[in-house]
Amino acid sequence: MTPRFGVQGNARRVALTCPSLLNDCQPMGLSSLPLLFLLAAAPPLDAAPVPPVALPMSLKAFETVLQEGDIPQLSAACADADRFGLQERLRLLRDRLMLVAPSPQPLAVVMANARALMACKAPDSTQIVLSRFGPGPGSQRREWLLLSWQAASAALDQDRAVLALRRLADGDLTRLDTELLIVGQSEDGLPLTRSALDLLANHELAAGRPEEAVTVLLAGRTPGVVASRRLGQAAELLAPLDLERSDLLLEAALDQAAAEQAWGLAEDLLRLQLSLALQQGGDAERPRERLRRLASRVDDLLTLLELEQISPDFDPQRLQDLEDQLRSPRSPGGHASLGESDSSEAPASNPLATP
Numbered sequence: 147m148t149p150r151f152g153v154q155g156n157a158r159r160v161a162l163t164c165p166s167l168l169n170d171c172q173p174m175g176l177s178s179l180p181l182l183f184l185l186a187a188a189p190p191l192d193a194a195p196v197p198p199v200a201l202p203m204s205l206k207a208f209e210t211v212l213q214e215g216d217i218p219q220l221s222a223a224c225a226d227a228d229r230f231g232l233q234e235r236l237r238l239l240r241d242r243l244m245l246v247a248p249s250p251q252p253l254a255v256v257m258a259n260a261r262a263l264m265a266c267k268a269p270d271s272t273q274i275v276l277s278r279f280g281p282g283p284g285s286q287r288r289e290w291l292l293l294s295w296q297a298a299s300a301a302l303d304q305d306r307a308v309l310a311l312r313r314l315a316d317g318d319l320t321r322l323d324t325e326l327l328i329v330g331q332s333e334d335g336l337p338l339t340r341s342a343l344d345l346l347a348n349h350e351l352a353a354g355r356p357e358e359a360v361t362v363l364l365a366g367r368t369p370g371v372v373a374s375r376r377l378g379q380a381a382e383l384l385a386p387l388d389l390e391r392s393d394l395l396l397e398a399a400l401d402q403a404a405a406e407q408a409w410g411l412a413e414d415l416l417r418l419q420l421s422l423a424l425q426q427g428g429d430a431e432r433p434r435e436r437l438r439r440l441a442s443r444v445d446d447l448l449t450l451l452e453l454e455q456i457s458p459d460f461d462p463q464r465l466q467d468l469e470d471q472l473r474s475p476r477s478p479g480g481h482a483s484l485g486e487s488d489s490s491e492a493p494a495s496n497p498l499a500t501p
Contacts, residue, residue: 217246304352329345
């Protein structure tokens with residue numbers, strides 16, 4: 147019989163040799179190679195790249211920069227020494243920077259020298275170098291004042307920081323409202339900024355002048371949440387001096403918070419109002435009731451629980467109910483049963499309105 151596909155004559159040559167199911171089937175003409183030989187013949191895998199280990203500037207290079215380097219090179223050496231915590235190198239570099247550009251020098255050299263000292267973590271020496279030049283009005287003065295503030299702030303010299311910012315305002319504190327100054331970096335390396343007006347208020351407060359801090363805060367013109375926070379801070383600072391005016395500022399802060407529907411901020415302000423009333427022996431029932439009403443509207447069970455604990459009309463059963471809801475937020479009546487709220491679910495009326 148003729149085999150199918152007409153390959154009878156070659157069938158014997160292409161047959162597979164399979165003595166048993168336990169042996170490898172090998173096509174005729176291929177010799178078996180040990181596994182070791184096959185692995186040895188395979189191309190080598192590329193090793194994962196190892197990142198280079200960061201090392202500080204070599205001692206020889208450091209000594210060369212210290213003796214012969216210009217201000218940019220000394221500044222780079224400062225950054226390198228600071229990165230690796232080499233305090234002795236920082237000290238030597240600071241000493242060198244104080245001598246590398248003796249007075250008199252143009253503003254550009256003075257500013258570069260001062261910035262290099264800031265890189266060397268020497269804010270006090272920065273102020274000494276800046277004092278070698280007195281800039282006139284204009285952009286040069288602004289640049290000089292900002293670096294002077296930065297050095298004073300780093301040195302915790304509150305009076306010098308106040309002086310620099312007030313000179314920057316040039317008699318008009320509202321100019322500082324929109325002046326954003328860098329105060330640090332985020333985890334992503336992005337600059338963190340704050341209003342110069344808020345920074346000036348903090349410096350005045352740190353210098354022991356709360357009345358001046360209040361004046362600065364009230365000079366702000368930014369509305370909304372920013373205004374609400376400033377008014378609240380001013381009210382807290384003013385309370386020991388003038389409780390009645392402090393309460394008026396708190397009411398203004400609450401109005402700003404309500405206009406922005408910033409209910410968390412409004413709760414903080416009402417807590418402050420309640421705390422001040424309790425401290426000064428004023429009417430605590432009014433802020434307590436307003437805070438309770440707002441907390442109920444925004445489903446803030448934790449605040450309701452705190453209010454119940456300090457309430458003169460303490461109700462053990464009501465306290466127990468609130469604790470049960472906090473422990474089981476997704477049970478019927480729990481604080482998670484309402485889900486996430488959005489702006490369409492904001493209170494239809496102002497929950498801060500005085501009853």
